[in-house]
Amino acid sequence: MTLSSPDKSGAASLEAIARNGGTLRRIAARIPTYLSDLRENPAWLPMFMLARTMPARRLHWRGAKPVRPARNVGETMFAGVDRDAVVGALRTEGLYSGLMLPAAIHEEIARFAERTPCFGNFDRRLEFLPEKHADAEKHFGRPLLSGHYFERVLDCNAAVAVQRDPLLLDIAAHYLGSQAKLITTRVWWSFPTGGVSDADKNMASLGKYHFDLDDWRMLKFFFYLVPVDNDTGPHVYVRGSHNRRILKHQLTLLVGHSAEEVLGVYGEQSPVTLTGQAGLGFVEDPFGFHMGTVPTRTPRLMMEVGFGVSPPSRRRFHGEPVIR
Template identity: 70%
Template sequence: MLDSRASGSKDLETIARSGGRLSRMLARVPTYWADVRENPAWLPMFLLARTMPVRNAHWLTARPAPSAAGTIPSMFDGIATGAVVAALREKGLFSGLMLPPAVCDEIARFANETPCFGNFDRRLEFLADEHSEAEKRFGRAILSGHHFERVLQCDAAVAVQRDPLLLEVAKHYLGGEAQLITTRVWWSFPTKSASDADISLASFKYHFDLDDWRMLKFFFYLSDVDENAGPHIYVLGSHRRRRLKHQLTLLVGHPANEVLEFYGEQNAITLTGQAGLGFVEDPFGFHMGTVAKQTPRLMMEVGFGVSKPSRRRFHGEPVVR
């Protein structure tokens, strides 16, 4: 369901939520340094891919998508690649994918039965239904729980990331060199332990992703998501234009009023729906995940890019010092 509404410890998330912009940048420095050491080509991408002239020039290097050798069965019946790509080019977002119930249920079962890691910290390991007890045990607010590489133990999750429709859409949108770079399953938890500053700052603000020159991300809700379960928000059309101020800063996150004033409040689309709902977006457009207020949100992401995949980012794990 699409709803056009504006959204009004030393682990990574705590650092990000407790300080200002400088604190958030400093918290990411170890991750950035690891990216540069692993792949020196990451640095020019990180510095230049935010500027529209250089970004548009890079899009011109995209190779044509190869012709399909034949119809390969997909779990997403009735979805036309051309329609998805057209929506992405115009709006940056396509919603209308739906996981088969058996697939959705199997991934959700895996996520409930497999321990996750709170706030990106592998020292904070617990089962999702033990969240409240985990906050007491570890003495801190826990707003997220990531499964990292454990997601590959779930056959249903692997089937989703390998579904031919996803790769076909990615190749026709990003270019023939598109490849899988990210697979994640994670929880967003409501918590009474977080301060008002914890809730209002950090990643719960509009931002754009800069993990590659050209990217595409598929998201699937694995639990019912309403306004109180941390729905995802995307600003339509913001992937095709960028305020000069947002091109000339190293920050990727910006205040909601600043983003909505320039890109249009009417373009802020809140995505809610039942478990199984899927959507795909160009993450260069402004987006954000909202805080889960009453019920946990379980979500899966499958991302595609055009550069050599990072071994560490494959599961979305940052470096924390």
């Protein structure tokens, strides 16, 4: 038997088959979550179908109600932050970096995360202590790329203080409109590990540019709770990608796209890789393309506080996917 390399057309066909197969698997994995969202809130479906298109988004943004000028902001832990500068950067770039958690706050959240069991790969059946990550992988017989705390984060007073900080809501209200409300609070680990499937990476929003479709209008604040360098899985954001979208990326049901596709539209210089010390915070419009990279050396511990304009899920903790 003689083995030969396929010609270019054959190679392209095989690549297309593999790509389409991966697409179908990603869609299939999300179906239980989609059905649960639809059953709870029928208004989810038009949002999911239309919020990816620029005409529908612009129409919805026209419904943003202005914040009353007399709005008073209470005492904040983020000293020296100019709200108008943050909102201005979000409107033009989709990203603002320069928030900093007080040391006492991010250290308390990190201690909580170190001593509290988390759930691997979003699955509540895969519970382990972060320091036992390697043992947990052996026990469960699978790579554990992430460890989430879900509602357990509300047992951490410092985390609750961050989500309730009045400056975060004030920024969200001036960007999203006065309808802005808290819809997500998360603390989670991303672990270096081997043999990770594309499905696990997609579930953890790692390794591929994507945009979020959790609501018509959203804003997400992120905080590093450990130092993050290029080996710790830094977050990457494509500046300006929240304001425009090619037709192909509006009409597909998938929110994830290759770096080649994304950077071909927005330019090789558009991504910002965010590294920094523990406590570093940044805020982004998550309709812009972004991704978390996979840690290669040390685990990343991160917090997210998200705002939107629609009610959050009542069944699951802040968008927790349905795992079957």
